[in-house]
Amino acid sequence: MATTTRKIRSRKPCKSMVFYFHDIIYNGRNAKNATSAIVGAPEWGNRTLLSGQNHFGDLVVFDDPITLDNNLHSTPVGRAQGFYFYDKKEIFTAWLGFSFVFNSTEHKGSINFAGADPLMNKTREISVIGGTGDFFMARGVATLMTDAFEGEVYFRLRTDIKLYECW
Numbered sequence: 001m002a003t004t005t006r007k008i009r010s011r012k013p014c015k016s017m018v019f020y021f022h023d024i025i026y027n028g029r030n031a032k033n034a035t036s037a038i039v040g041a042p043e044w045g046n047r048t049l050l051s052g053q054n055h056f057g058d059l060v061v062f063d064d065p066i067t068l069d070n071n072l073h074s075t076p077v078g079r080a081q082g083f084y085f086y087d088k089k090e091i092f093t094a095w096l097g098f099s100f101v102f103n104s105t106e107h108k109g110s111i112n113f114a115g116a117d118p119l120m121n122k123t124r125e126i127s128v129i130g131g132t133g134d135f136f137m138a139r140g141v142a143t144l145m146t147d148a149f150e151g152e153v154y155f156r157l158r159t160d161i162k163l164y165e166c167w
Contacts, residue, residue, distance in 0.1 A: 006082055013140065014149045014166035019100065019159050020147060021080040022072045024116075036062035040085070055086035055094075066100055070147055070156060078102035084117070092119045096126060102134070109133015111161065113142055128163060139165035 026034035038057030061083045065076035082098025092115045099110045110133065114125030124144045131138035140163035148156040 011164055011165055014161040015138075015140075015161075015163040017076070017161045019066045019068065019161070020070050020156055021066050021100075021159060022079075022154070022156050023064050024154050025060065025152060030153070036060050039083075055092070056089040057086065059083060059085040060091045062098070067101075070158070072156070077104040079106065083111075087116075093117065094119060107134050109135050111138055113136045117144065119146070128161060129140055135163070136167045137165065138163045138167075 022035070024030065024033050024035045026037040037060065038058050039059060039061050059115040062080065064080040065072070066080050067074040067076055072103045079101045080098055081101055082096065084094045084096045084098075086092075086094050095115070096117050097114045098111045102108055105145040109131060111131045112129050113126050114129050117124050117126065122145065125141050126144060128138055128142055142162075143160040144158075145158045146155055147158040148154070156165060
């Protein structure tokens with residue numbers, strides 16, 4: 001019986017980047033500064049405040065600034081645009097679908113992301129599923145880490161992107 005030896009390739013990313021996105025959830029009093037809003041809620045919830053039971057059933061859309069550092073007041077290099085919904089009653093978790101849309105001199109185009117976000121884990125990975133412009137057909141993984149959390153109004157995500165398919 002012949003044995004075959006399989007060589008496992010170590011893949012290095014063709015591009016690595018780190019960005020921060022800042023989410024300010026509308027709470028009925030902060031319309032001027034809010035960058036996200038609840039657009040769907042379960043019967044027991046409402047569209048102003050996140051519902052109980054780990055926010056289960058809430059659907060949030062966002063248009064958040066992306067910065068190169070963790071300062072909300074830094075010059076944005078683009079926008080994080082998309083949605084997340086809280087998808088479990090028993091544990092605090094969400095599912096994300098969004099794009100980083102760049103408008104800086106360094107980057108043009110977008111990077112698209114999708115995947116489950118088990119929020120209670122220190123770091124989480126979601127898939128990079130495509131892109132446009134400088135990121136045409138990009139594939140890879142993004143490691144998310146909640147960098148700041150201020151109750152039910154503000155959070156900041158550190159997004160460490162590693163692309164393994166670059167065109």
